[in-house]
Amino acid sequence: MTTSPSEPGTPPGAARGVTPCDLAVVGAGPAGLAAAVTAAGLGLRVTLLDAAEHPGGQYYRHPAPGLRAARPQALHHHWQTFARLERRLGAHSATGRLRYLPGHHVWSVLPEQPTETGESSQAPVAAPAQAPVWRLHTATVEGAGAGRVPEDGDQDAGGHGDERPVTVRARTVLLATGAHEHQLPFPGWTLPGVVGAGGAQAMLKSGLVLPGRRTVVAGSGPLLLAVATALSSAGATVPAVVEAAAYPAYARRPAALLRNPGKLAEGAAHGATLLRHGVRVLTRHAVTAAHGTGRIEEVTVERLDRDWRPVPGSARRIPCDALATGHGLVPQLELATGLGCATRHAADGTPALALDDEQRTSVAGVWAAGETGGIGGAEPALAEGELAARSVACALRGIPLPPRAAVLRGRRDRLRAFADTMAAVHRPGEGWTAWLDDDTQVCRCEEVTAGAIRQAAGELGAHDTRTVKLLTRAGMGWCQGRMCGPAVARLAGGAPAPDRRPLSCPVPLGHLAGLPGDGPPAPAQPPDRSGPPAPEDR
Amino acid sequence: MTTTPARLVRAEPGPPYEISFDGLPVPARPGQSIAAALWAAGILSWRTTRYGGSPRGAFCGIGTCFDCLATVNGRPNRRACLVPARPGDVITTQKGTGHDDLAV
Numbered sequence: 001m002t003t004s005p006s007e008p009g010t011p012p013g014a015a016r017g018v019t020p021c022d023l024a025v026v027g028a029g030p031a032g033l034a035a036a037v038t039a040a041g042l043g044l045r046v047t048l049l050d051a052a053e054h055p056g057g058q059y060y061r062h063p064a065p066g067l068r069a070a071r072p073q074a075l076h077h078h079w080q081t082f083a084r085l086e087r088r089l090g091a092h093s094a095t096g097r098l099r100y101l102p103g104h105h106v107w108s109v110l111p112e113q114p115t116e117t118g119e120s121s122q123a124p125v126a127a128p129a130q131a132p133v134w135r136l137h138t139a140t141v142e143g144a145g146a147g148r149v150p151e152d153g154d155q156d157a158g159g160h161g162d163e164r165p166v167t168v169r170a171r172t173v174l175l176a177t178g179a180h181e182h183q184l185p186f187p188g189w190t191l192p193g194v195v196g197a198g199g200a201q202a203m204l205k206s207g208l209v210l211p212g213r214r215t216v217v218a219g220s221g222p223l224l225l226a227v228a229t230a231l232s233s234a235g236a237t238v239p240a241v242v243e244a245a246a247y248p249a250y251a252r253r254p255a256a257l258l259r260n261p262g263k264l265a266e267g268a269a270h271g272a273t274l275l276r277h278g279v280r281v282l283t284r285h286a287v288t289a290a291h292g293t294g295r296i297e298e299v300t301v302e303r304l305d306r307d308w309r310p311v312p313g314s315a316r317r318i319p320c321d322a323l324a325t326g327h328g329l330v331p332q333l334e335l336a337t338g339l340g341c342a343t344r345h346a347a348d349g350t351p352a353l354a355l356d357d358e359q360r361t362s363v364a365g366v367w368a369a370g371e372t373g374g375i376g377g378a379e380p381a382l383a384e385g386e387l388a389a390r391s392v393a394c395a396l397r398g399i400p401l402p403p404r405a406a407v408l409r410g411r412r413d414r415l416r417a418f419a420d421t422m423a424a425v426h427r428p429g430e431g432w433t434a435w436l437d438d439d440t441q442v443c444r445c446e447e448v449t450a451g452a453i454r455q456a457a458g459e460l461g462a463h464d465t466r467t468v469k470l471l472t473r474a475g476m477g478w479c480q481g482r483m484c485g486p487a488v489a490r491l492a493g494g495a496p497a498p499d500r501r502p503l504s505c506p507v508p509l510g511h512l513a514g515l516p517g518d519g520p521p522a523p524a525q526p527p528d529r530s531g532p533p534a535p536e537d538r
Numbered sequence: 539m540t541t542t543p544a545r546l547v548r549a550e551p552g553p554p555y556e557i558s559f560d561g562l563p564v565p566a567r568p569g570q571s572i573a574a575a576l577w578a579a580g581i582l583s584w585r586t587t588r589y590g591g592s593p594r595g596a597f598c599g600i601g602t603c604f605d606c607l608a609t610v611n612g613r614p615n616r617r618a619c620l621v622p623a624r625p626g627d628v629i630t631t632q633k634g635t636g637h638d639d640l641a642v
C-alpha cells in the first residue's frame with residue numbers, strides 16, 4: 001500500500017498553484033523504476049505514476065499479496081534486481097523524495113500554456129517561451145473501479161471504487177510506458193482458449209492460473225520460450241512450441257551474440273527446462289488455424305518457407321485445450337505521439353520512439369526509456385532508465401553528464417544491438433497473410449474479416465490503416481486497433497504506423513469536460529498541500 | 539503430486555471465497571482477478587460478441603484488448619482481467635454491448 005498523498009480531484013486550474021515536481025515518470029516497470037529511484041537518489045523530487053496496483057510492470061508482474069506466494073521468484077529471472085529496486089522505491093517514498101502513485105493511469109500529458117489564466121479564452125501562444133511545466137492527467141483506478149470501461153453519463157466519478165481525475169505537474173517527463181503484445185491473426189484465433197502468450201504469462205504470474213492443461217505455445221520471438229518454460233514449470237503440458245522464425249538466423253549475427261553471453265545462457269536455461277518437460281520446439285512452423293466448437297480443441301501446424309508462407313502438404317493437427325500465441329511486442333506510444341515525439345521504425349518493423357544518446361525524445365523536456373524506444377527487454381530498460389534519470393538531473397541543473405553515463409551508454413548499446421538482432425530474426429515474413437482466409441476475423445472488437453479488409457484495400461483503393469478503418473471499422477472498437485493494427489496495416493499494403501490515439505485509456509466524459517478551455521473545472525476539492533517536503537539540496 | 543502454479547511459488551492464500559458466474563458458484567482466491575478466478579474454474583468465455591454472438595474471454599490478460607468484458611454486479615463492460623474478485627460478486631455473461639436491454 002502506498003502512503004503517498006495524491007492530489008485528489010485537483011481541478012486543472014487549482015493545479016497551477018501546486019509546485020511542480022522535478023520529474024514525473026510514467027510507468028513502474030524496469031525502466032520507470034530504475035529511472036525513478038535513480039532520480040530520487042540524485043536529489044530530484046520525483047513522482048512515479050503507474051496504472052497497476054503493484055510496481056514491476058509486466059516483466060516483474062507477480063502474485064497479488066493476497067495469494068501469499070513465498071517464492072515469487074520461481075516465475076522470474078533476475079528477481080533480486082526487482083527486490084532491490086522495490087526496496088529503494090520504499091526508502092525514497094519514506095523520505096518523501098519520491099511520490100509513488102499506483103493505480104493512476106496517465107491518459108494525457110500536456111504542456112501548460114503560459115497564456116492559460118483560468119478564464120482567458122485567448123488562443124495560447126504556439127510555443128511557450130521558457131521550458132513548459134507538464135501536466136499529466138490521470139484516471140485513478142482502485143478496487144472495484146479497476147478495469148471498468150467508463151460509460152456515457154457516468155455519474156459516480158469519485159464514488160466508491162470509481163475513477164477520479166488526478167493531475168500531476170512536473171518540470172520534466174520520462175515516458176516508460178512499455179509495450180503490449182504483437183498479434184498476427186489466423187483462422188480460429190478468436191476461439192475461447194486462444195490467449196496471448198504474454199497474456200497467459202501475465203495471468204500465471206499475477207493470478208496463478210493456467211488457461212488449460214495442454215497448451216500449445218506459438219508465434220515468434222524469445223517470449224515464447226519463456227512462456228513455455230513458465231507454463232510447463234507450473235504444471236501445464238506443452239505439446240509444442242511453434243516458432244515461425246529459424247533460430248540458426250541468430251548464428252548469422254555472431255557479434256551481437258558473443259557480446260551478450262548472458263543472453264545465450266538464458267536461452268540455454270530455457271532450452272534445458274523445455275527438454276526436461278519434453279517440450280518439442282518446432283522452428284519455421286506456425287499455427288495457421290485453431291479449431292473447435294465453443295472453445296479450442298486442436299490446432300493446425302504447418303511448415304513455413306522463408307517468407308512465412310505455409311509449405312503445401314505440411315499441415316498436421318495437434319490436440320490441445322489452449323493456445324498461447326504472440327509475435328513479439330509493440331511499443332506503447334500514445335502519450336509520446338500525443339506530445340509530438342518523433343518515431344522511427346525498429347528492426348522488427350514496429351514503430352518506436354526516436355531517442356538521442358541520453359534518452360531524450362525530440363520534444364524538449366520529455367525523455368523515454370525501455371520498450372518505448374524499441375523492444376529490448378528488461379536489461380536495456382534498466383540501463384536506459386538510469387541513464388535517462390541522470391540526463392534529466394544534469395539538464396535541470398545545467399551540468400554535464402557524469403562519467404557513469406558512459407558506462408550506462410555502453411551497456412545500453414550492447415544490449416540494444418542484441419535486441420536488434422532478435423527483432424530482425426523474428427520480424428514477420430511477408431507471407432503470413434497466406435494463413436488468412438476471407439472469413440478470418442482480423443479486428444477482434446468489431447469482428448471485421450480479412451475479406452472485408454482485402455476488399456477495402458483492393459477494389460475500394462484504401463492504402464493505409466486509417467482509410468481501411470474508415471471503410472470497414474477495423475481498429476475502431478474498444479481496443480482502438482491495439483490488437484489488429486499491425487495486421488491491418490500489412491493487409492492494406494503499408495507499414496505499421498505509430499499509434500495516434502487521443503487518449504491512452506478509456507476516460508469518463510466528466511474528466512474530459514474538466515480539461516482547461518473545455519468547460520468548467522471539475523468540482524473543487526482543496527488541493528493537498530501536505531505533500532512531501534522539497535529537498536534543500538537543489 | 540501434480541505441479542500447480544500455486545505450488546510452484548509456494549503460495550498459501552487464505553481460504554477461497556465465493557463469487558458466482560451465471561448463477562453457479564465459483565471459488566476465488568484472495569488477490570485474484572475475476573478472470574483468474576474464472577480460468578481457475580475452467581471457464582474461458584464470459585461474453586458474446588455484438589455481431590456474431592460468438593463467445594469470448596480473456597485474451598491479452600493485461601487490460602489492452604477488451605475481450606474479457608463482463609457484467610459484474612449488474613454493471614456491464616468491466617475488464618475481468620483487471621477487476622479484483624470480491625466475495626459475493628455476481629458475474630454474468632455479457633451479451634453484445636452489455637446494453638441489449640436498451641436496444642430498439
Ligand code: FES
Binds near residue numbers: 599601
Ligand atoms: S484480457 Fe485483454 S483486456 Fe482483459
